Amino acid sequence: MRIRRTLAAVITTAALAGLGLTGAATASATAQGAPSYVTPSQCKQGGGTPAINESGNYCKGGTYDGEQVD
Structure with a gap:
């Protein structure tokens, strides 16, 4: 039971970190796009x-x- 909770926490953290990286890449691409x-x-x-x-x-x-x- 403890292993399942730990695994779920690790997966959730990784998913949220991935979303954060995607948002940062989009923001920098938008800032550079305008002349x-x-x-x-x-x-x-x-x-x-x-x-x-x-x-x-x-x-x-x-x-x-x-x-x-x-």
């Missing part, structure tokens, strides 16, 4: 240089490095 745009002034304030004339219009360097400038 991010910054203004030229935000790029400069973050320590970067807006490369508006280059293809893609990206911020180079600083906090917003690689973000698209809009």
Whole structure:
């Protein structure tokens, strides 16, 4: 009887841990899916240089490095 309870507790814990990992993976994928745009002034304030004339219009360097400038 004690073994059954222990086994049930272990299975329940494993199932809940699996759900937690799935939720974390979904949250990180959602956060990365949306494109991010910054203004030229935000790029400069973050320590970067807006490369508006280059293809893609990206911020180079600083906090917003690689973000698209809009």
